[in-house]
Amino acid sequence: MTNGESPTIEFRAEQSAATYRWTFDNILAALPTPGTKMFSILCRELGPFGISTTGISFESPTSFLSDVLFRVGLLDGRVALRISYSGFELGVDPLLQGDDELLIKIADAVFGILKEVDPNASLGKPEVGLTSHLTLLTTDLDAFLLEQLPKANGQLNFIPEAFAYGLRPKDFKDNREFRVIVMRSVRFKNAVFINFVLSSKAPESPARTAEMMSAESDRTLALLGLKRELDIVANEVSNDGQ
Numbered sequence: 001m002t003n004g005e006s007p008t009i010e011f012r013a014e015q016s017a018a019t020y021r022w023t024f025d026n027i028l029a030a031l032p033t034p035g036t037k038m039f040s041i042l043c044r045e046l047g048p049f050g051i052s053t054t055g056i057s058f059e060s061p062t063s064f065l066s067d068v069l070f071r072v073g074l075l076d077g078r079v080a081l082r083i084s085y086s087g088f089e090l091g092v093d094p095l096l097q098g099d100d101e102l103l104i105k106i107a108d109a110v111f112g113i114l115k116e117v118d119p120n121a122s123l124g125k126p127e128v129g130l131t132s133h134l135t136l137l138t139t140d141l142d143a144f145l146l147e148q149l150p151k152a153n154g155q156l157n158f159i160p161e162a163f164a165y166g167l168r169p170k171d172f173k174d175n176r177e178f179r180v181i182v183m184r185s186v187r188f189k190n191a192v193f194i195n196f197v198l199s200s201k202a203p204e205s206p207a208r209t210a211e212m213m214s215a216e217s218d219r220t221l222a223l224l225g226l227k228r229e230l231d232i233v234a235n236e237v238s239n240d241g242q
Helices: 037-049 099-117 141-148 206-223 229-240
Strands: 009-024 056-059 069-074 079-083 087-092 124-136 162-167 176-184 191-200 226-228
Touching (some): 009 229, 037 099, 079 099, 099 206, 124 206, 141 176, 141 191, 162 206, 176 206, 191 206, 206 226
Parallel strands (some): 009 226
Antiparallel strands (some): 009 087, 009 124, 056 069, 069 079, 079 087, 124 191
């Protein structure tokens, strides 16, 4: 660490979740309801990810088309696929190592299914969200929040709880928006709950969106002075071996 630099704060990721949303430019022509060709294709394409009859439901709580929802549970219920006439959503909770590649494969399969009934399904806008509880290992939570909220002061009855930033993506020419919300975790001691959201105003592949989310979330953590405990250990081992 050079003079003038703030010390890096080590953290340990406790629990994470991710959501991928796609909003159609136009109303979807039909949903993959049982008895349709689209449904048989859905069962075939999502078979490798653990689709079953107990994980499929069709909801229509009102007469409004916007409330009609087709749900599919995958990967033993960890992944939830929701398809509506306005878009689809993939959510995974908890997010485990290697899930990124699986979600991309599932999203690509969903696009292939939807294009069978509506070629315009690939026209739309993606948004991906990533949440995680991070336990701070080398600093106090209050001290970390006070760095971001210097006007907060317990003596004035202002106690730091959360902060949010909009960040300009590194490749901001692609009409992307990125924001981060950080707040106290209610599940873990001396931990923050962090929420990253990346949205695009133009269509792009799930793989490209995931790549950008990974890059921007890592960059944001670095800007906040946060570094994963395992990454620090790996760097130290690498430096010792040089």
